[in-house]
Amino acid sequence: MQGMRIPRESPAGWLIEAPAKLNVYLDVLPRRPDGFHGIRTLLCPVRLSDTLCLRPDNALRGEVRLTIRSHHRSIDASQVPTDDRNLVTRALRGVWAARRLEAGCHVTIEKRIPSQAGLGGGSSDAAAAIVAANHLWDLRLTPEEALSVAAAVGSDVPGQLSGTANLCEGRGEQVTPAPIPAGVPCVIAKPAAGLSTAEVFSRCTPGEADGGSVTKLLAALRHGRWQKLPSLVSNQLQAAAMELCDELRMLAAAFHQFPFVAHQMTGSGAAYFGVCRSHQQALQAVAWLRARQAAWAVATCTA
Ligand SMILES: C[C@@](CO)(OP(=O)(O)O)[C@H](O)COP(=O)(O)OP(=O)(O)OC[C@H]1O[C@@H](n2ccc(N)nc2=O)[C@H](O)[C@@H]1O
Numbered sequence: 001m002q003g004m005r006i007p008r009e010s011p012a013g014w015l016i017e018a019p020a021k022l023n024v025y026l027d028v029l030p031r032r033p034d035g036f037h038g039i040r041t042l043l044c045p046v047r048l049s050d051t052l053c054l055r056p057d058n059a060l061r062g063e064v065r066l067t068i069r070s071h072h073r074s075i076d077a078s079q080v081p082t083d084d085r086n087l088v089t090r091a092l093r094g095v096w097a098a099r100r101l102e103a104g105c106h107v108t109i110e111k112r113i114p115s116q117a118g119l120g121g122g123s124s125d126a127a128a129a130i131v132a133a134n135h136l137w138d139l140r141l142t143p144e145e146a147l148s149v150a151a152a153v154g155s156d157v158p159g160q161l162s163g164t165a166n167l168c169e170g171r172g173e174q175v176t177p178a179p180i181p182a183g184v185p186c187v188i189a190k191p192a193a194g195l196s197t198a199e200v201f202s203r204c205t206p207g208e209a210d211g212g213s214v215t216k217l218l219a220a221l222r223h224g225r226w227q228k229l230p231s232l233v234s235n236q237l238q239a240a241a242m243e244l245c246d247e248l249r250m251l252a253a254a255f256h257q258f259p260f261v262a263h264q265m266t267g268s269g270a271a272y273f274g275v276c277r278s279h280q281q282a283l284q285a286v287a288w289l290r291a292r293q294a295a296w297a298v299a300t301c302t303a
């Protein structure tokens with residue numbers, strides 16, 4: 001797993017950041033025989049992260065003991081599962097199984113990424129756990145092995161392993177690095193309601209996009225041609241999510257009224273993001289959105 005981030009040691013345990021992602025572009029292709037849709041998506045990490053703290057304890061013999069914390073009042077840590085449904089537990093069990101290892105671990109997750117937002121928080125936690133486990137147990141996973149464990153945990157996990165921007169295809173497991181400039185200011189906001197990924201996909205009418213648009217978007221991002229972004233960013237899950245969520249329609253209307261460079265929903269929602277001209281404009285947008293139904297809004301930038 002060359003070029004990947006590594007965990008850092010602290011008195012509490014090994015720390016690793018798990019950044020949220022924005023889907024700057026998302027095509028939905030027809031449903032496949034395995035029940036998943038083909039997708040073509042550009043995942044871009046931002047400087048909003050959960051933090052994982054891992055304390056290996058092999059005496060736990062295959063068990064993962066999870067503690068979830070949040071200091072942000074709009075993120076309810078009690079809603080995040082701490083049993084086998086947690087994607088971190090599944091990721092750690094996956095890597096140990098790949099090396100036939102009977103290990104164990106205490107993990108504390110400091111949640112800053114809201115759930116059911118399309119920000120990939122759970123998947124990013126899982127990706128970070130795979131990267132950390134590879135280092136802590138000296139597993140020497142090949143990139144292919146890491147991707148395979150990640151894909152078994154969830155469609156969004158492979159694209160978040162590197163912590164950098166990636167073009168993801170297949171059901172999300174075919175990952176190609178896609179350079180997007182770091183430090184581009186943006187705002188992310190979410191209504192109180194969340195959306196289920198499965199439900200949004202089931203409501204979506206897939207397209208037959210040819211991939212040309214994402215190539216144009218990548219070129220515009222690389223060369224800083226911001227004026228082209230409004231016609232190039234795209235999310236084919238957005239219409240289905242809007243049908244399911246009144247609050248999202250209201251939030252979208254607030255985004256339309258603010259002079260963002262470009263804006264759209266991320267993933268299967270219900271978070272929306274706007275690209276800004278400056279960090280100062282991003283801070284103004286947070287205040288604007290909080291005054292107009294956003295239950296949660298942050299100013300951040302691409303990582
Ligand atoms: C839509 C995206 C875009 O990045 O992100 P989120 O909104 O979840 O953040 C992802 O494709 C989501 O990936 P992930 O959240 O890992 O999905 P999974 O757990 O694998 O699948 C949840 C459910 O979504 C549907 N699903 C998911 C991915 C896919 N390519 N086709 C699908 O049809 C399936 O019904 C599946 O049972």
Ligand SMILES: Nc1ncnc2c1ncn2[C@@H]1O[C@H](COP(=O)(O)OP(=O)(O)O)[C@@H](O)[C@H]1O
Pocket residue numbers: 079080081085086087088109114115116117118119120121122123125126197267269
């Ligand atoms: N570590 C985790 N953090 C957050 N949610 C998790 C985690 N592990 C499993 N989940 C479950 O996965 C669901 C989807 O994860 P979430 O972070 O909400 O991603 P997204 O909003 O991108 O679909 C959550 O609603 C939650 O029930």
